[in-house]
Amino acid sequence: MSNHIRGRIVGREDSENSPVQKRTLLSAEYPGSKKLKLADEMTDTANQKRPNFSALSTSPNGINKTASLVNTKPGAAKKLVIKNLKEKPKLPENYEEQTWEKLKEAVIAIQTSKSIRYSLEELYQAVENMCNHKMASHLYLNLTTLAEQHVKANIQQFMAESMDRHFFLKKMNECWQSHCRQMIMIRSIFLYLDRTYVLQNPTIHSIWDMGLEMFRHHIVMNTLVQTRCVDGLLMLIEKERQGDAVDTTLLKSLLRMLSDLQIYQEAFESKFLLATERLYAAEGQRLMQEHDVPEYLAHVNKRLAEENERLLHYLDSSTKWALIHTVEKQLLTEHLTAVLQKGLDLLLEENRISDLCLLYKLFTRVKTGLQELCTNFNAYIKKKGRTIVIDPEKDKTMVQELLDFKEKMDNIVSKCFQSNEKFSNSLKEAFEQFINQRTNKPAELIAKFVDSKLRAGNKEASEEELERLLDKIMVLFRFIHGKDVFEAFYKKDLAKRLLVGKSASVDAEKSMLSKLKQECGGGFTSKLEGMFKDMELSKDINVAFRQYMSNARTAHLLNTIDLTVSILTMGYWPTYVAMDVTLPAEMVQYQNFFNRFYLGKHSGRKLQWQPTLGHCLLKAEFPQGRKELQVSLFQALVLLLFNQADNITFEEIKAATNIEDGELRRTLQSLACGKARVLQKTPRGREVENNDVFAYDSQFTNKLCRIKINQIQMKETNEEQKATEERVFQDRQYQIDAAIVRIMKMRKTLSHNLLISELYNILKFPVKPADLKKRIESLIDRDYMERDKDTTNQYNYVT
Amino acid sequence: MADEDNSSDRVDNETPKPEKMFTLKKWNAVAMWSWDVECDTCAICRVQVMDACLRCQAESKAGSGRQDCVVVWGECNHSFHYCCMSLWVKQNNRCPLCQQEWSIQRMGK
Ligand SMILES: [Zn+2]
Ligand SMILES: [Zn+2]
Ligand SMILES: [Zn+2]
Numbered sequence: 001m002s003n004h005i006r007g008r009i010v011g012r013e014d015s016e017n018s019p020v021q022k023r024t025l026l027s028a029e030y031p032g033s034k035k036l037k038l039a040d041e042m043t044d045t046a047n048q049k050r051p052n053f054s055a056l057s058t059s060p061n062g063i064n065k066t067a068s069l070v071n072t073k074p075g076a077a078k079k080l081v082i083k084n085l086k087e088k089p090k091l092p093e094n095y096e097e098q099t100w101e102k103l104k105e106a107v108i109a110i111q112t113s114k115s116i117r118y119s120l121e122e123l124y125q126a127v128e129n130m131c132n133h134k135m136a137s138h139l140y141l142n143l144t145t146l147a148e149q150h151v152k153a154n155i156q157q158f159m160a161e162s163m164d165r166h167f168f169l170k171k172m173n174e175c176w177q178s179h180c181r182q183m184i185m186i187r188s189i190f191l192y193l194d195r196t197y198v199l200q201n202p203t204i205h206s207i208w209d210m211g212l213e214m215f216r217h218h219i220v221m222n223t224l225v226q227t228r229c230v231d232g233l234l235m236l237i238e239k240e241r242q243g244d245a246v247d248t249t250l251l252k253s254l255l256r257m258l259s260d261l262q263i264y265q266e267a268f269e270s271k272f273l274l275a276t277e278r279l280y281a282a283e284g285q286r287l288m289q290e291h292d293v294p295e296y297l298a299h300v301n302k303r304l305a306e307e308n309e310r311l312l313h314y315l316d317s318s319t320k321w322a323l324i325h326t327v328e329k330q331l332l333t334e335h336l337t338a339v340l341q342k343g344l345d346l347l348l349e350e351n352r353i354s355d356l357c358l359l360y361k362l363f364t365r366v367k368t369g370l371q372e373l374c375t376n377f378n379a380y381i382k383k384k385g386r387t388i389v390i391d392p393e394k395d396k397t398m399v400q401e402l403l404d405f406k407e408k409m410d411n412i413v414s415k416c417f418q419s420n421e422k423f424s425n426s427l428k429e430a431f432e433q434f435i436n437q438r439t440n441k442p443a444e445l446i447a448k449f450v451d452s453k454l455r456a457g458n459k460e461a462s463e464e465e466l467e468r469l470l471d472k473i474m475v476l477f478r479f480i481h482g483k484d485v486f487e488a489f490y491k492k493d494l495a496k497r498l499l500v501g502k503s504a505s506v507d508a509e510k511s512m513l514s515k516l517k518q519e520c521g522g523g524f525t526s527k528l529e530g531m532f533k534d535m536e537l538s539k540d541i542n543v544a545f546r547q548y549m550s551n552a553r554t555a556h557l558l559n560t561i562d563l564t565v566s567i568l569t570m571g572y573w574p575t576y577v578a579m580d581v582t583l584p585a586e587m588v589q590y591q592n593f594f595n596r597f598y599l600g601k602h603s604g605r606k607l608q609w610q611p612t613l614g615h616c617l618l619k620a621e622f623p624q625g626r627k628e629l630q631v632s633l634f635q636a637l638v639l640l641l642f643n644q645a646d647n648i649t650f651e652e653i654k655a656a657t658n659i660e661d662g663e664l665r666r667t668l669q670s671l672a673c674g675k676a677r678v679l680q681k682t683p684r685g686r687e688v689e690n691n692d693v694f695a696y697d698s699q700f701t702n703k704l705c706r707i708k709i710n711q712i713q714m715k716e717t718n719e720e721q722k723a724t725e726e727r728v729f730q731d732r733q734y735q736i737d738a739a740i741v742r743i744m745k746m747r748k749t750l751s752h753n754l755l756i757s758e759l760y761n762i763l764k765f766p767v768k769p770a771d772l773k774k775r776i777e778s779l780i781d782r783d784y785m786e787r788d789k790d791t792t793n794q795y796n797y798v799t
Numbered sequence: 800m801a802d803e804d805n806s807s808d809r810v811d812n813e814t815p816k817p818e819k820m821f822t823l824k825k826w827n828a829v830a831m832w833s834w835d836v837e838c839d840t841c842a843i844c845r846v847q848v849m850d851a852c853l854r855c856q857a858e859s860k861a862g863s864g865r866q867d868c869v870v871v872w873g874e875c876n877h878s879f880h881y882c883c884m885s886l887w888v889k890q891n892n893r894c895p896l897c898q899q900e901w902s903i904q905r906m907g908k
Contacts, residue, residue, distance in 0.1 A: 499829060523856075559822070559823060561823055561824070561825070561826050562824060562825040562826070563825075563826045563828060564825070564826070564827050564828070565827075565828045565829070565830055566827070566828070566829045566830070567830055567831075567832055568829065568830070568831045568832070569831075569832060569833075569849070570831045570832065570833035570849050571833075571847065571849035571850055573831065576831075584823075586823065587823070587826065590826065591828075594828075594830075598830075598832075601908075602832070602907075602908050603905055603906070603907065603908045604834055604835055604869075604870060604872065604905055604906065604907035604908060605832045605833065605834060605835055605907065605908075606832065606833060606834070606835040607830045607831070607832050608830060608831045608832075608833070609828060609829070609830045610828075610829040610830060610831055613829035614826065614827060614828045614829055615827050616823060616824075616825060616826050616827070617823075617824045617825035617826075618821045618822065618823055618824065619821070619822040619824050620820060620821050620822075621819065621820055621821075621822075628824070629821075633826075633828075636821075636823060636826075639820075639821045640821050640823065642820050642821060643819050643820050643821055696820055734846055734847070734850065734856075737845075737846070737853055738846075738853055738856035738857055739857075741853050741854065741856070741857040742856070742857035742858075745854075745857050745858075778845075782843075782844070782845065784853065
């Protein structure tokens with residue numbers, strides 16, 4: 001026990017706030033200081049050699065003058081002492097009694113705060129002498145008795161029937177402080193005893209420890225005193241928690257006392273923790289009702305900070321874990337679900353960055369906090385995301401909203417959730433889940449969004465901004481299950497951009513293509529790449545065609561037309577409605593030339609002309625001046641009719657051109673009702689009727705020399721969209737077949753389950769296991785693979 | 800026509816009507832090419848002949864093997880992927896559709 005206490009005190013000596021250490025200046029040495037350790041180390045030599053306490057012998061109080069046995073000069077001391085010892089001088093007969101009386105008088109003087117008649121040096125020497133004459137054990141015993149009597153007497157002041165708690169604590173503190181002060185002084189007188197007799201007898205307490213033992217036994221272990229003391233302390237702490245200013249120095253001193261006396265844990269800590277738990281359990285319940293979530297979280301944060309301050313200022317640091325844990329449990333763990341349900345959605349919705357940071361910080365503290373936060377975060381994204389995706393009314397803004405939503409959530413994960421990987425993964429999972437809640441539409445709209453950004457005339461972004469935007473779109477694209485749906489719609493728009501030369505930037509087109517390739521592999525983009533390749537090849541073909549025409553016998557040509565043909569590979573491009581129209585003879589001549597030229601080069605091919613995609617440049621001789629008109633093929637076919645007649649009816653035009661009815665009405669509308677009206681319609685009006693008569697406008701004027709007459713676009717109908725989706729669905733059959741053959745060719749032999757799981761990795765669209773099974777059956781029928789004869793559910797590749 | 804101003808103008812303009820109002824200068828046409836086949840699906844691999852055959856698709860990850868995977872016509876005028884047919888004739892030198900002896904009429908280019 002004594003060693004233990006000594007150890008503890010040694011351990012604490014550096015603490016600036018130690019009530020005892022402040023007083024080390026008063027005495028030459030303080031029990032438990034480093035010098036005590038030094039003495040410990042010197043134990044084995046202490047028997048033979050007396051330590052040289054030069055610090056004491058040169059103390060500035062002039063005691064050294066009276067020193068009779070020790071030479072004041074350090075160094076010389078040893079020799080002299082040894083001589084003296086050898087000579088063994090005789091002591092006066094009643095030396096022990098007289099000396100003890102002297103020491104007793106001094107101790108009582110210290111205990112009663114009176115001045116000591118003898119110099120400290122003289123007393124010290126007296127102790128030394130007694131020790132050196134084998135009176136140590138007696139001396140120790142006497143001292144112990146003296147100390148005990150004094151401490152015992154102190155109990156009375158704490159036993160009064162009723163006592164103000166604060167007053168009690170103050171008194172207790174005074175008593176403790178003076179006990180320490182006295183013991184230090186007493187110990188400095190009896191230092192020699194401590195360093196010889198005590199050290200040589202391990203079972204005996206040092207003087208300091210003996211004092212503590214007395215104080216504990218006679219004062220603090222008294223049930224009434226202890227209860228009053230601890231209750232008083234708890235009362236002060238509770239007051240402080242309620243916001244009152246309290247005497248923290250008093251708190252600190254008394255708690256230190258409990259620690260020094262080894263009863264902090266048993267007498268104080270458990271009661272303290274219980275009080276803490278009760279307080280915060282009630283507070284948590286109440287404030288969850290009264291406050292909104294951000295307020296509540298701020299309060300919890302404040303409480304935790306306060307408790308940490310308490311630890312810093314007066315509580316023993318050993319209480320830290322249990323205290324903080326108790327606060328966290330009562331204020332956080334108990335209310336995790338409630339906090340999340342009541343507040344998370346709102347914080348996310350309103351982008352409350354700092355509140356979310358705090359929420360995350362606090363939830364990190366408790367065991368299931370982050371897990372629950374993550375689950376609720378995920379649920380919010382799914383709920384919110386679904387509202388963006390599911391409502392057809394909001395289709396126009398869906399993609400932009402998705403981009404904004406993703407950016408907002410990303411920002412929250414990185415700023416508030418410390419880029420926690422669990423959260424970013426959960427974010428991805430949630431996006432993937434909700435975006436696929438609506439089949440095909442998001443894929444279609446993302447494709448259209450990309451088109452709007454890649455189309456010429458989109459000046460809202462620089463190249464770099466466009467690139468960044470495409471990257472963001474790719475993130476959304478990654479979540480889409482039906483990637484082939486995206487491809488189908490993307491292809492439709494890409495075709496338009498390529499054929500009309502409306503692409504904003506070749507670099508951006510290529511960049512987007514390579515992003516798609518990177519994401520989905522070459523198989524996914526091969527047809528899109530084929531489209532670019534077709535455009536390149538067409539250039540060469542047209543150069544060769546011009547060459548061909550210059551060598552051909554062209555004398556019979558009705559007109560010289562600059563014909564350029566884009567040759568598209570069927571299958572790469574979207575399918576267009578085949579339309580047979582009647583071309584004027586001059587065009588038929590050129591078309592025939594081209595057919596001969598092209599099919600002569602490529603045997604086994606056929607060409608299908610796509611009038612809907614053609615466009616022309618016409619020279620128009622208006623009375624007011626010559627104009628060049630940039631028109632669609634259909635517009636051109638209509639206008640060319642006016643070379644032969646001035647007034648033509650709708651029916652006549654229809655018969656002459658063979659343009660499909662609806663298409664023709666739109667074409668006439670664009671020529672007679674649009675911005676640049678080169679035709680006049682009778683009667684006037686927007687709708688084209690069967691009996692309407694058209695004439696060219698001889699009055700036509702326009703500032704510009706070259707005029708583009710815009711076509712009236714038919715709104716993409718639902719049927720068209722359905723048709724695109726239908727084609728996508730049909731293509732999936734081929735893709736599944738190809739994927740199965742590819743895998744089987746590589747593996748040669750594979751079990752059904754492994755084949756299915758490999759297929760799921762490869763395919764870029766959702767597919768049911770039953771559908772896969774059907775395709776496998778079909779491939780077995782076609783001898784691409786066979787069932788293994790010995791192992792069930794195993795397939796072999798057939799070469 | 801209902802407009803009076805217009806009708807008076809029209810009289811003036813009747814005379815200088817040019818010989819040819821509109822002249823076609825440029826024509827940007829679009830044409831789609833495909834193999835000139837009766838049936839657009841290869842009866843052997845059941846993939847459209849415009850796409851690479853099933854084995855070629857499985858072969859190249861890029862899936863762009865179409866250039867090399869051409870179409871072949873028999874004397875019977877039936878057509879297949881050249882790849883598919885050359886494997887087929889190793890076992891059975893007859894057209895899978897009409898059972899005539901297989902001989903190549905022409906190849907796609
Ligand atoms: Zn085939
Ligand atoms: Zn092939
Ligand atoms: Zn045949």
